[in-house]
Amino acid sequence: MNVAQPPLSTAAEQTWEIDPTHPGPTASLVEIWRHRRLLRFIGSRALRKIYRRTMLGWAWLFIIPLFPIALRTLVFGGLLNVGADGVPYMLFLTGGTVVWDLFAMGLTWGTRGLEMNRGVADQVYVPGTVLMLGNLAPALLDFALKLGAFVLMAAVFWGVTGAAPLRFANVHWTIAALSLAFLLAVSLSFFTSVWGEAGRDTRFVLGQVLAVWYLMTPILYPASAMPESWQRWVAVNPMVPVVETFKWSLFGVGQHDPRSLAASAAVIGVLLMLGLVYFARNEAAAHDER
Amino acid sequence: MRPLAPIVAASLVFGQVMQVPSEGCPYFLFLLVGTTIWNFFDGPLIFATRGLESNRHLLTKLYLPRVILPAGQMAAGLVEPVVCVGVLIAAVFYYRWTDGVWYVSLAPRLLLAVPLVLLTVMLAFSLSLWTSVWQARARDMRFVLMYSLGFWYLLTPIVYPVSHLPPAARWAAYINPMTGPVVGFKWAVLGIGEFPATPLLASLAGAVVLLALGLWYFARVEGQTIDRL
Numbered sequence: 001m002n003v004a005q006p007p008l009s010t011a012a013e014q015t016w017e018i019d020p021t022h023p024g025p026t027a028s029l030v031e032i033w034r035h036r037r038l039l040r041f042i043g044s045r046a047l048r049k050i051y052r053r054t055m056l057g058w059a060w061l062f063i064i065p066l067f068p069i070a071l072r073t074l075v076f077g078g079l080l081n082v083g084a085d086g087v088p089y090m091l092f093l094t095g096g097t098v099v100w101d102l103f104a105m106g107l108t109w110g111t112r113g114l115e116m117n118r119g120v121a122d123q124v125y126v127p128g129t130v131l132m133l134g135n136l137a138p139a140l141l142d143f144a145l146k147l148g149a150f151v152l153m154a155a156v157f158w159g160v161t162g163a164a165p166l167r168f169a170n171v172h173w174t175i176a177a178l179s180l181a182f183l184l185a186v187s188l189s190f191f192t193s194v195w196g197e198a199g200r201d202t203r204f205v206l207g208q209v210l211a212v213w214y215l216m217t218p219i220l221y222p223a224s225a226m227p228e229s230w231q232r233w234v235a236v237n238p239m240v241p242v243v244e245t246f247k248w249s250l251f252g253v254g255q256h257d258p259r260s261l262a263a264s265a266a267v268i269g270v271l272l273m274l275g276l277v278y279f280a281r282n283e284a285a286a287h288d289e290r
Numbered sequence: 291m292r293p294l295a296p297i298v299a300a301s302l303v304f305g306q307v308m309q310v311p312s313e314g315c316p317y318f319l320f321l322l323v324g325t326t327i328w329n330f331f332d333g334p335l336i337f338a339t340r341g342l343e344s345n346r347h348l349l350t351k352l353y354l355p356r357v358i359l360p361a362g363q364m365a366a367g368l369v370e371p372v373v374c375v376g377v378l379i380a381a382v383f384y385y386r387w388t389d390g391v392w393y394v395s396l397a398p399r400l401l402l403a404v405p406l407v408l409l410t411v412m413l414a415f416s417l418s419l420w421t422s423v424w425q426a427r428a429r430d431m432r433f434v435l436m437y438s439l440g441f442w443y444l445l446t447p448i449v450y451p452v453s454h455l456p457p458a459a460r461w462a463a464y465i466n467p468m469t470g471p472v473v474g475f476k477w478a479v480l481g482i483g484e485f486p487a488t489p490l491l492a493s494l495a496g497a498v499v500l501l502a503l504g505l506w507y508f509a510r511v512e513g514q515t516i517d518r519l
Binding site for chain 2: 211
């Protein structure tokens, strides 16, 4: 019985073709898929790196998210009497924070993706896209913790008041909103991580921009409280439909406008394509120049 | 530009969306005045906290009186509040032009703003005597500080007037050593609210005690801290 053996390759047959990378979005996506195993490595690297040389270490993960929410509830919900369309303010704020922070933390960590992994990139070839995406791991962990806290809080409210504060009939809209928030973070990170590699001040500017953006998005307050004159400006902010859809799908209050969500999705899709192209064209140069 | 964007956004949200009252003057001015005096506290504190850590190379090589480091570093933190004062002056002229009202009048009480700023900076310095040592020991002090300052900002009557607090909760505001300077500064500049005599005396006493304790603490631990730097 002869099993057909593959022919042994000789040195002459073994040729390497070295092509320049194609700066197209598809080529980038293919490359990410090929290197997908590295994502886990880069991700765990990012997770370990953040809490090194700090005293509280991993305890931070639990302390950080909950205090600001409690205090903001006290000041905005209690003292300033901001409405929440009938939802308990603390739950309302936590829900908004879950979806906002998925975006904001994702963007923050994505921006540092190239800069934090310089050591790796200097030594071996890893596609920059993979470095950036792997670096999103801390943001995803943070999201999982906050989501857990949110669900726990809803359960407590349910136990105390006897009325279920969340409904899950529209949970597919929740998932759509969360995916869009994450994709917006990814697509903007394709730009900001290249800038972050060039100069450290990108991070500080980004922090400022996010602080303003946070205030302009209905998280601390319901969209219904926005003055009429704002409506034109609100349409510019792709996070408004995302946050509103998230809250509507779980609490059943607020605006649900599939058309504006679709517009947001379209904007995010275009940004994602542009980001991939921009990243592929400028990443290498940014890495060499610094 | 940098300090201005967050103030404009915050004044839109707090003033227009949340309709926080501002005792008769435009909410933007109200918030700007409160933020200015707050920046005289948090800017110097943040910069001074890093005083020991960021001068590590200097410290491990030669001797110099170490208290100088947080104090010197503090100067960098004064840039932002000074810019805020400039913005404030511009805003006052802007409102004179649009509303026809001088919201800030050149009354003698305006002079009181200066000692209030000094008191605020002194509070920041005395706290930084503690925080700079902790920062040199553990890097996460910076995050703790940022978080605490975020809370502190909300707990101090900056975005809302003291009169908005329920009377039962006012004592809580007056424990806070920054309430006196902030409320006093608003009174001195905008002429709103009351002159907070008791809270200010308490702040002053607190600042003196904190400064004395801070100097004592700093002198006691600077040596061992430098060794571990």
